[in-house]
Amino acid sequence: MGLAAPVIAAPDFQSLIDRSPFAPPKDDSTGETPTEQGALEFRGMVMEGGETTFSVFDATANKARWLRVGEGDSFKIKHFDAGTNQLEVEQQGKSLKLLLKRSTIQAGNPVVAAPQAGGQPNVRLGDPANDTRRLETVAAEVRRRRALRSTPTPAQVPAPAAPSPMP
Secondary structure, eight states: OOOOOOOOOOOOHHHHHHTOTTSOOOOTTTOOOOBSSSSEEEEEEEEETTEEEEEEEETTTTEEEEEOTTOOSSSEEEEEETTTTEEEEEETTEEEEEEBOOOOOOOOOOOOOOOOTTSOOOOOTTOHHHHHHHHHHHHHHHHHHHHHHHSOOTTTSOOOOOOOOOO
16 A cells, blocks of 8 residues: 655746846846846945046955946946946956945934933933033032132141241
8 A cells, every 4th residue: 555646746946047036137138137246346436527436345355446437457347327326347357237235224222321320310412501501510510629729728738837946
């Protein structure tokens, strides 16, 4: 009495390999997939005086460089497509398309100052009324400490000079 194994049709893996839902879309004109992460990252650009400079980070050298079209040594900037935010570079004879790296903003834990024991409550910075009060308090404390220093204490009062013996 043997059990027969069910026959399952093999899924079409080739369509998943050709069109992965996790890969960026291919460029229709060249059929190439733009590189989002790898050895080179397109991190930004600056337009000044009619010239555009691109920031490309080289992960292998751990160094970012600002280059114009036609500049570079280990890789060269070839072209920038403003419509798709893709920078085309040539590295080791291969043409790579780099997508502009998206910045990620991460929220940190909120910083809450602990209340000071016996002190004044925490003051929000930037409030002119609180700043004025705080400065007045500091000035009053400085005046108080100066007054304490200027009044002689019994230890500071000089002892009368002993009479010198007469011959």
